[in-house]
Amino acid sequence: MAGAPILVVDDSRVNLKLMRLLLTFEGFEVRTSERAEDALEMLDSFRPALVLTGIQMPGMDGLEMTRRIKSDHRTSGIKVAALTTSTSRLDSQRAIEAGCEDCISKPVDTSTLASRLRDLLGEKPLARPAMAAPAPKPNSPAPDVGTLRQRFLREGANLSREFLESLDIRLHFKRMSGQLHEWARGGQALEFPAIAKLAQSGEQLLAEFPLRGEALRECLTDLQLTFVELLNLEDPPPPDCFLQALRGKRIALVGLPAGQTDAICSVLARVEARPRLFSLADELESQSIRECDLTILHVQAGMDAERLSAMAAGIGAGQLLLAGERAELMNLAPGMQAAAAEYLGAWEPEEVLMRLTLATTRTTSRLLAQGPKAGRRGGVASPSVLLADDDPIVLALLCSILPNYGMQCQTAENGREALRAIRETKPQAAVLDVNMPGPDGYEVLTAIREENLPTLVVMLTVRQQEADILRGFQLGADDYMIKPFNPLELVARLKRLLRQGVQA
Numbered sequence: 001m002a003g004a005p006i007l008v009v010d011d012s013r014v015n016l017k018l019m020r021l022l023l024t025f026e027g028f029e030v031r032t033s034e035r036a037e038d039a040l041e042m043l044d045s046f047r048p049a050l051v052l053t054g055i056q057m058p059g060m061d062g063l064e065m066t067r068r069i070k071s072d073h074r075t076s077g078i079k080v081a082a083l084t085t086s087t088s089r090l091d092s093q094r095a096i097e098a099g100c101e102d103c104i105s106k107p108v109d110t111s112t113l114a115s116r117l118r119d120l121l122g123e124k125p126l127a128r129p130a131m132a133a134p135a136p137k138p139n140s141p142a143p144d145v146g147t148l149r150q151r152f153l154r155e156g157a158n159l160s161r162e163f164l165e166s167l168d169i170r171l172h173f174k175r176m177s178g179q180l181h182e183w184a185r186g187g188q189a190l191e192f193p194a195i196a197k198l199a200q201s202g203e204q205l206l207a208e209f210p211l212r213g214e215a216l217r218e219c220l221t222d223l224q225l226t227f228v229e230l231l232n233l234e235d236p237p238p239p240d241c242f243l244q245a246l247r248g249k250r251i252a253l254v255g256l257p258a259g260q261t262d263a264i265c266s267v268l269a270r271v272e273a274r275p276r277l278f279s280l281a282d283e284l285e286s287q288s289i290r291e292c293d294l295t296i297l298h299v300q301a302g303m304d305a306e307r308l309s310a311m312a313a314g315i316g317a318g319q320l321l322l323a324g325e326r327a328e329l330m331n332l333a334p335g336m337q338a339a340a341a342e343y344l345g346a347w348e349p350e351e352v353l354m355r356l357t358l359a360t361t362r363t364t365s366r367l368l369a370q371g372p373k374a375g376r377r378g379g380v381a382s383p384s385v386l387l388a389d390d391d392p393i394v395l396a397l398l399c400s401i402l403p404n405y406g407m408q409c410q411t412a413e414n415g416r417e418a419l420r421a422i423r424e425t426k427p428q429a430a431v432l433d434v435n436m437p438g439p440d441g442y443e444v445l446t447a448i449r450e451e452n453l454p455t456l457v458v459m460l461t462v463r464q465q466e467a468d469i470l471r472g473f474q475l476g477a478d479d480y481m482i483k484p485f486n487p488l489e490l491v492a493r494l495k496r497l498l499r500q501g502v503q504a
Contacts, residue, residue: 003027004028004048005030005031005048005049005050006029006031006048006049006050006051006052007032007033007043007046007048007052008030008032008033008051008052009032009033009035009036009051009052009062010032010054010083011034011057011185012054012185012186012189013034013182014152014182014185014186015083016034018108018145018190019032019052020032021145021148023113026114028114028117031048035057035058035059035060036053036057036059036062036064037059037060039053039065040069043074043075047075047078048078049078049079049121050079050080050081050120051065051066051078051081052080052083052117053065053082054082054083054084055083062082063082063094063095063100066080066082066095066099066100069099079121080099080100080101081100081117081120082095082100082102082104083104083108084103084104084105085188091103101120104116106189107188107189107190107191108189110145146234147350148190150231151348152190153234154263154349156195157224157231158263160220160223161224163176163220164220164221167213167217171211176206180199181199184196184199184200184203194226195226195230198219198222198223199223202216202220238270238271241357241470242271242353242357245360246268246271246272246273246353246356247271247272247273248272248273248274249273249356250274250276250291250292250293251268251275251294252275252276252288252289252295252296253275254280254289254295255278255279255280255297255298256277256298257298260298261277263349266349267352270349270353273356276288276292280303292319293360294319294321294341295320295321296323297321297322297323298324299322299323299325299328299329299332308332308336309339312336312340313339319341320339320340320341321340321341321342321343321359322342322344323343323344324344324345329343329345329489329492337492337496341359342355342358342359343489343493354469358473358479381406382407382408383406383427383428383498384409384425384429385402385407385410385427385428385494386412386421386422386427386429386430386431387399387402387409387410387411387431388412388414388415388432388436388441388444389431389433389436389460390413390414390435390437392413394433394460397487398431398487398490401487402491402494405491405495410427413436414438414439415436415437415438415440415444416438417438418430418436418439419439419447419448422453423451427455428454428455429455429456429457429458429494429498430444430455430456430457430458431460431490431494432445432457432459433461434462441459441460441461441472442471442472445457445475445477446475448476449476456478456497457477457479458477458480458481458490458493458497459477459479459480460480460483460485461480461481461483479497
């Protein structure tokens, strides 16, 4: 029964993300719900082998949901395990009496969770292929848990500072209360007990009447300092390639929101880059911006298209990064999109550093990795794109969209089919899933570059580790996207690469 379906129910989004990461890595099929009521509705069309649920949730709690699951003959065979922060035998007994088969204490021991659930389901341990990555060592996080921890700390540091700054202006009671609750739950799930304790204290202070303002300020100050201190401990040093590409570079930040500006300046400090701040009220064609090595421009609705075009014209080729909401980026005029060396639709530090590095090194690294190209073809009215992915939904979705933008589609469900099609038809571009069966995306990319096939390559991956993405570029990839992705962003990236291929 390997890969048994599991439904995780918890009102903490951090807990849900953590459980999805851990259990998906262990081979389970995982779905999640933030509300017990919604989880019960999901059971009409989705039949998990196990429901893993928190107990205390707004609205219907986990124990009442368990009673309803067990009292319905259609779902009574589903096993239920309760997640609880309490060590009281009475609470465990209540969970068992409600129908739970097991009661698991939080913070969850990530090294034993999967084996405990398999025991509950009567499964054998997951058999990993001989060439697969080794299983995590005891007490080490599954892949991307470290990224989740860093994101939790980074967002917490920014939001707690925002709460502190707003205390003298306006108390956003509901938002602050909800966020403190989320931090308390997330701190437990991600093993940050100091944050969990401070957040619980903040919740208690907000519940008091009259409100003790100075005590709340002190609690938020301690919380903000704790987020920052833990973030400094969690943040790994940036890869050498980031340092080599960005050290000493002058980066213009134009029109970025205050929160993102602080975060990006902090990231740039890690690679010894030199940010320069400009507002949209500044002269965007000024010599000060032209002197910078790279410019990140925050695109917003209603911006003057002529002014943007004039700015792009004044910046050197390959130096402009367009940042903002994907919808705004995709609605820009084609000429403005063509002027961009990169798009930045996410503000995560790793993504910012990756895109900045690629903007400075893509041309050189591609030429070094690929060697001389066998006559890359340009000026094709209807370029051909090969889509290689073992997910038929992804293939069907992209094949329904790309023709609307003047692209012809070929498809392949595995690496062997993809490589044969690329050799025979030499498409202008290929979109390769890293994890497809047969030769994987990396192996197909390696063959394309070794044979000097004139095909641009975009890698699709669910991985968010810097090393995985860097490996693709070291092998000669032209771009990458993280799943799940916006199909229109893929269209925009393909069009930009194809235009650059014409100019190469």
